[in-house]
Amino acid sequence: MAVSHDDDMAMAELEISSLPAETRCPPFLLRHYGGFWMPESYLPGVAAAHTRFKPRPSDVLLASFPKSGTTWLKALAFATLNRVKHPPRHPDHPLRRCNPHDCVKYLESGDRVDDDMFTALPSPRVLGTHIPYSLLPAGITAEDGSGGRIVYICRDPKDALVSTWFFVKKKLAAEASDGEPPKPYTIEEAFELFCEGRAIYGPQWHHVAGYWEASRRRPEMVLFLWYEDMLRDPAGNVRKLAEFMGCAFSGGEESAGVVEDIVEICSIDSLKNMEGNKTGSQRTFRNETFFRKGAAGDWSNHLTPAMAERLDKRSSRRRCEGQGSC
Numbered sequence: 001m002a003v004s005h006d007d008d009m010a011m012a013e014l015e016i017s018s019l020p021a022e023t024r025c026p027p028f029l030l031r032h033y034g035g036f037w038m039p040e041s042y043l044p045g046v047a048a049a050h051t052r053f054k055p056r057p058s059d060v061l062l063a064s065f066p067k068s069g070t071t072w073l074k075a076l077a078f079a080t081l082n083r084v085k086h087p088p089r090h091p092d093h094p095l096r097r098c099n100p101h102d103c104v105k106y107l108e109s110g111d112r113v114d115d116d117m118f119t120a121l122p123s124p125r126v127l128g129t130h131i132p133y134s135l136l137p138a139g140i141t142a143e144d145g146s147g148g149r150i151v152y153i154c155r156d157p158k159d160a161l162v163s164t165w166f167f168v169k170k171k172l173a174a175e176a177s178d179g180e181p182p183k184p185y186t187i188e189e190a191f192e193l194f195c196e197g198r199a200i201y202g203p204q205w206h207h208v209a210g211y212w213e214a215s216r217r218r219p220e221m222v223l224f225l226w227y228e229d230m231l232r233d234p235a236g237n238v239r240k241l242a243e244f245m246g247c248a249f250s251g252g253e254e255s256a257g258v259v260e261d262i263v264e265i266c267s268i269d270s271l272k273n274m275e276g277n278k279t280g281s282q283r284t285f286r287n288e289t290f291f292r293k294g295a296a297g298d299w300s301n302h303l304t305p306a307m308a309e310r311l312d313k314r315s316s317r318r319r320c321e322g323q324g325s326c
């Protein structure tokens with residue numbers, strides 16, 4: 001779907017309460033907009049990004065479907081871009097004190113998104129987003145590249161679903177008041193809704209397809225990474241990321257082990273144990289809930305083979321990998 005400045009205007013004038021609603025995907029009320037189920041509470045931030053955000057050619061936007069490795073990608077990109085100012089081994093590295101979501105803010109971080117917040121950031125700026133490609137502000141996806149580069153992280157949808165389910169269950173448990181049990185939320189319910197595309201920023205396969213197609217059309221501006229591939233070869237993917245962001249590692253950095261140091265500080269075991277991630281929160285989500293297993297294939301402990309087959313048929317992942325198109 002092409003994005004134009006008319007879409008920016010339409011987004012700005014959006015009557016959120018008039019959009020179709022989905023109430024069965026806790027913890028958010030979702031609204032259907034532009035073919036996606038968007039959290040209602042984030043739509044003002046999306047609209048603000050359309051009207052107020054001024055992209056720069058040096059910007060790096062880290063995009064993802066939720067629970068696909070966003071936190072990890074934010075940590076890796078932040079540590080890589082800022083490695084001169086903040087050497088990864090330094091005991092006072094920001095990632096040792098702060099959650100990756102504090103180091104890299106979301107483009108759509110609520111209606112607090114304003115020019116000043118992002119204008120004040122020095123270039124190259126790095127931001128995160130869950131906004132589908134077709135709903136990004138037109139300035140960011142400008143064909144001439146003036147809107148900066150995009151890195152997308154894609155994960156097996158079965159693991160993204162299971163990860164979301166655990167995340168939401170923890171949230172519901174935290175919300176339950178004293179003596180009240182958490183609201184029930186079974187994997188079967190979550191699965192059925194996910195297969196219908198009714199998930200936070202779903203359908204997942206359309207989210208993936210938008211960025212996949214953009215990465216095929218504009219490979220110099222949109223880098224498509226696979227979570228599972230990053231688990232297999234984190235150092236190789238960090239090198240790829242650095243090169244794409246225009247800050248490839250020098251021979252000296254390679255021999256000093258800087259790539260391995262970045263991989264280490266951003267590993268799930270390392271981040272999980274940082275003081276800043278054991279406490280604090282992002283909006284209403286506790287920082288610790290962003291780190292669970294960090295593995296590929298955990299879905300097999302929670303979904304039946306029949307469920308897996310159904311979701312595989314629904315998702316575009318196989319087609320992306322196998323045929324070079326979605």
Ligand code: A3P
Pocket residue numbers: 064065066067068069070071072159162163164166266267268269271290291292293294295298
């Ligand atoms: P699991 O719940 O399967 O363990 P997001 O960051 O998009 O919210 O995704 C969260 C998922 O990424 C969780 O998956 C989480 O454990 C995993 N994750 C978080 N940090 C990670 C890291 N440093 N390395 C690998 N996976 C990580």
